Amino acid sequence: MTQQFKANNNLYRFLPIISFALVLILWSLVSFNNPNLIPSLLDIWNRFTLLLVEPLSGATLTGHIWASLLRVLIAFVLVIFIGIALGVLFGWYFTFNSLVYPVFEILRFIPPIAWIPLVILWLGIGEAPKIAIVFIGSITPVVMNTYAGIKNIDKLIIDAGRVLGADRRQLLFEVAIPASIPQIIAGIKTALSGGWMCVVAAEMIVARQGVGFLIVRGQESGDTALIIVCMITIGVVNSLLSLLLNKIEKVSTPWRI
Amino acid sequence: MIGKNRRTKIILGIIGIISFLLIWQFVVDFEIVSSRTLASPIEVYQAFVVKLSEKAPDGATLGQHTLASLKLALTGFVVAIIVGVPLGLVMGYYKFADKLIMPIFELLRPIPAIAWIPLTILLLGIGFEAKVFLIFLSAFVPCVINSYLGIKLTDPTLINVSKTFGASDWDIFTKICIPSSSNMVFSGVTISLSNAWTTLVAAEMLASTRGLGYMIQLGRTFIRPDIIIVGMLTIGAIGAVIAYGLGMIQDKVAPWREEE
Numbered sequence: 001m002t003q004q005f006k007a008n009n010n011l012y013r014f015l016p017i018i019s020f021a022l023v024l025i026l027w028s029l030v031s032f033n034n035p036n037l038i039p040s041l042l043d044i045w046n047r048f049t050l051l052l053v054e055p056l057s058g059a060t061l062t063g064h065i066w067a068s069l070l071r072v073l074i075a076f077v078l079v080i081f082i083g084i085a086l087g088v089l090f091g092w093y094f095t096f097n098s099l100v101y102p103v104f105e106i107l108r109f110i111p112p113i114a115w116i117p118l119v120i121l122w123l124g125i126g127e128a129p130k131i132a133i134v135f136i137g138s139i140t141p142v143v144m145n146t147y148a149g150i151k152n153i154d155k156l157i158i159d160a161g162r163v164l165g166a167d168r169r170q171l172l173f174e175v176a177i178p179a180s181i182p183q184i185i186a187g188i189k190t191a192l193s194g195g196w197m198c199v200v201a202a203e204m205i206v207a208r209q210g211v212g213f214l215i216v217r218g219q220e221s222g223d224t225a226l227i228i229v230c231m232i233t234i235g236v237v238n239s240l241l242s243l244l245l246n247k248i249e250k251v252s253t254p255w256r257i
Numbered sequence: 258m259i260g261k262n263r264r265t266k267i268i269l270g271i272i273g274i275i276s277f278l279l280i281w282q283f284v285v286d287f288e289i290v291s292s293r294t295l296a297s298p299i300e301v302y303q304a305f306v307v308k309l310s311e312k313a314p315d316g317a318t319l320g321q322h323t324l325a326s327l328k329l330a331l332t333g334f335v336v337a338i339i340v341g342v343p344l345g346l347v348m349g350y351y352k353f354a355d356k357l358i359m360p361i362f363e364l365l366r367p368i369p370a371i372a373w374i375p376l377t378i379l380l381l382g383i384g385f386e387a388k389v390f391l392i393f394l395s396a397f398v399p400c401v402i403n404s405y406l407g408i409k410l411t412d413p414t415l416i417n418v419s420k421t422f423g424a425s426d427w428d429i430f431t432k433i434c435i436p437s438s439s440n441m442v443f444s445g446v447t448i449s450l451s452n453a454w455t456t457l458v459a460a461e462m463l464a465s466t467r468g469l470g471y472m473i474q475l476g477r478t479f480i481r482p483d484i485i486i487v488g489m490l491t492i493g494a495i496g497a498v499i500a501y502g503l504g505m506i507q508d509k510v511a512p513w514r515e516e517e
Binding site (some may be wrong): 115205 | 274
């Protein structure tokens with residue numbers, strides 16, 4: 001029985017490695033038989049190292065990543081301020097909520113990508129439209145989570161604050177907002193991965209730099225290796241961003257398990 | 258008291274929406290924003306009525322575009338459910354499948370469906386299959402993840418009780434784990450559908466000859482903000498109907514679920 005268990009455990013440890021190996025072998029087989037359609041793993045690696053040193057459209061791979069990240073970053077500063085403020089207003093002030101929330105509710109169902117044509121008409125094709133798209137794409141989760149966080153606060157905490165003599169302003173800034181930080185951070189997490197997707201989409205439609213631009217360039221020149229390098233890059237950056245936010249979450253809400 | 262509060266809320270809401278529309282109308286009327294880049298609500302309404310029967314300038318009426326988009330989104334969505342939910346359930350219950358498939362899945366998951374568009378176009382072209390594949394990709398992930406988590410979160414007490422009463426492995430899987438995960442599965446499906454709808458717009462904007470995404474993209478080319486806004490509102494309205502519809506179905510199917 002124990003031996004059986006041990007054998008199983010060993011099997012489970014190696015299974016992920018086996019599955020990766022299978023994928024790589026399968027890939028190599030397919031690319032060996034259709035070299036024009038699917039580049040080999042070596043080709044992809046070579047494309048990647050080439051892109052690291054040789055600029056394409058004025059920037060190396062790191063330059064393009066930085067261009068995209070900068071857009072997300074700028075939009076995010078705005079999203080965090082405006083989004084949290086809106087969410088707090090929705091959650092705390094009855095009149096503001098009843099007046100403005102219905103409009104927000106109508107707009108929030110329009111996917112951010114559907115804003116791209118209109119935003120390009122408004123802001124042209126410079127940096128501003130991409131930042132605006134990221135802003136639109138990432139503000140909804142921040143507002144919704146802040147709103148839900150404030151609304152669902154344990155009544156007990158509010159009452160306790162009141163009993164201890166807090167005024168309304170103190171209740172908001174010293175009780176309600178701190179209590180909803182976990183929810184707000186969860187919203188920011190969703191928003192960041194949404195924002196990263198939006199920047200890629202916006203760059204795919206109009207841009208001269210950024211990973212979204214790079215991937216479309218790959219498509220236009222039939223450079224499949226470049227496309228795959230970009231896809232992997234986009235995935236890796238996305239994972240790193242969520243790792244970073246997980247860290248921030250742990251540091252900023254140490255009382256949560 | 259609550260009734261009165263509710264009435265105030267509704268009245269204020271209507272005032273809010275009306276003032277939003279009025280401000281929008283004024284902004285266009287007084288040329289604060291050029292009418293070449295923003296259409297007023299009245300123009301949008303007129304464009305909507307015209308678009309219902311008129312094919313110009315993008316080759317199809319609003320109804321035809323909507324139908325094309327819905328057909329695409331639903332096909333990709335249904336395939337994603339058929340493949341994704343069973344896969345997630347099996348991965349959640351059988352460790353072998355979990356260890357074999359999960360690593361690859363985790364590797365592919367961070368790549369948004371939009372980033373798959375160029376490769377898909379090169380390999381599959383810009384036809385129906387290509388777009389269904391993209392929508393499938395975006396809808397597939399939440400189906401798998403939620404089904405997987407649903408199984409993993411099954412109350413161990415339930416499993417132990419059924420083991421004590423001599424249930425087989427298969428019985429536990431089908432009669433305990435799957436029913437208890439149904440809520441998670443359902444919310445996964447809900448997320449899938451809204452993902453599918455977003456990806457659809459992107460796919461149609463980059464590669465299509467029909468559909469709502471194509472319509473707004475052409476609206477930009479022709480500098481017709483009224484058509485763009487009609488398209489955006491249609492996309493939003495259908496998204497909202499889908500979201501509320503699924504919410505209602507969920508209440509019917511799983512009425513025991515806890516209110517959030």
